[in-house]
Amino acid sequence: MTSAATTAGAKSSGLSNKQRNLLSKVMTTGVAFLILLLFLAPLGYMFTTAIKSDTQMSDPDAPPFWPHSKVTFTYEGQELEILQVPTPNGGTQELAALQKTRTQTTFIDPENPEAGQFVWEGNWRTLEPVYERDAQWQNFQQAWNDLNFPLLFRNTLVIAIFGTFGAVASSVFVAYGFARFDFKGKNALFTILIATIVLPIQATLVPTFILFSTIGWTNTFLPLIVPHYFANAYNVFLLRQYFLQIPRDLDEAAAIDGANPLRIFWSVILPQSVPALTAVILFHFFFAWNDFFAPLIYLVSKPELWPLSVGLQKFNALYGRQPNLIQAGALITLALPVVIFFLAQRVFMRGIVFSGVEK
């Protein structure tokens, strides 16, 4: 109401700059907030579904948004469903159904069971059940066990940690080589390296797969780890850009003191590159956490080596009837990368810009 009034006022009387500024702020922030709300809404679906009961998932009349369960009343050892029964004066009363038939239902009042039984003429199925908010937190426990998350986490971590180590260690060497040394064909080689960004993995996959299966590496972690020990274009590009910014005076001073390039690399370049190194470590770690295609190719017939990505997909394909557990599994899967991202967002997002714009 007030904002509409202000807009109308702006037209007729004209606003001061300050008021106009404030209005723009409210509008822009409001629009951004609305988009963000829609954008993140699926996470709300994931979370609320994850804590719903199986019965609510399969009950089409249950409240759709929040986790609810039907209210029951225990009477003489029986668990009775509570229904909303119409009363003669036009209202409804919440009563526990003792005997349900198609034509008449016997109820008792859960507030006052001693009052005896009431008989209501009509089909009990036409009556609305009574629901209450009820979160099934144990779904996380169940998803944790059913998907065997300890195993999935272990596999993912092994692949991610060993792969990240190799990718970063090799990429810093290669980036240093491209950043600090002049040799014939360097520019051509660097162009080839950058061009490999667009090379589809499919173009090399069949022979690589045959090679790995010949040497017995399929159904092991090795095909997912070893190829990363040979640097990659994204990491090298980012690190090289960073190394180029480090003044050469420092290298030269160290060289005069008799340090060889390896020593300069270790004690001059690397200590100054912590932000770039952190970014590259994070990139590769997230890449490995996310990777689905390569583990699917190399590990599909070996469930005990599946990482999270393959485990969650297979579970989703098999247990489509338990969406609550699947959503709980999705939440467990995304938790770690998202939390790490929030902790390290600054260095991470700077790294993206660094490798994306400077091209």
Place this chain on the structure above:
Amino acid sequence: MAVKDQTPAAAAVKPAVAKPGRRAQTKQQEQTRWGLLFISPWLIGFLVFQLLPIVATLAFSFTNYNPVQPENVQFIGAQNYVTMLTDSKVWKSLQVTITYALIAIPASFIFGLLLASLVNSVFLVGTSGFRTLFYSTSMIPVVAAGVIWAGVANTQTGWINLFLSALGVQNPPDWLNSTFWIYPLLVMIGFWGLGNLMLTLLAGMQGVPTEMYEAAMIDGAGGMRRFRSITIPLITPVIFYNLTLMIIGAFKYFDLAYVLKNGTGGPEDATLFYALNFYKNSFEYNLMGYGSALAWVLFLITLALTAILFWSQSRWVYYAGDKRR
């Protein structure tokens, strides 16, 4: 090893060269030696995991190689390529891939530009919070994102259709089982991965000199006009970079198609992307010779598209420091 062998050779050359030149040459050789030593991990990896396999893929594409009976491998000439021409699945997969690219790429750019403009606005309160949150979905593993959106798009319990029903839409679509609505769904899921696009566009926008906007304002240009005539041209390098990745990405598109429909390519092959068809032939039907032909054609398509993009660059991409323009 090869790198080290250069040292004796260098020593042998020494006496023949005059003194200053010799020092320069040794320095040059030293540079080459160290440079090659440092880049050798990539050189080896490039040879073993990229260059040789690409050549080998070409070789395999002329065979009927099947990993179940590798001993029966035969050279069959160009037969795989001939089969491709008449394989309706290949044409379908190209159609699916191109359809998706034609919808997803413009939609992603519009949404990415919208997000970047929003988080670049001086009127936005809490800018860094919005940036972080809009980026955060890019960190969600793609399988988890697929699983979540498959739930959101569910006709019974999914929030999209509950929302549409609440708005009064009579027959909300069955997103996952409609050969039409599956594409908008994939595009929406793709929006969750636009963090990099948003950030690079944002950085591009922030690199536009303020004087240009000021000059345009003095000339009476409005907001939209400034966006179209200053912002967009000046961020074309960023657009070019992202456009290249997205076009190539469409031909590599696999994960979400696989997760949403469990690799079936359904409904009615509507998610049979090129990369999925390659996967099915090579790793489900074990037709690795045929798969190699599919892979080589994919490689050629990628090469051609990249070449076209780079050729088109001079017509629409603006590089501030470029003297040739």
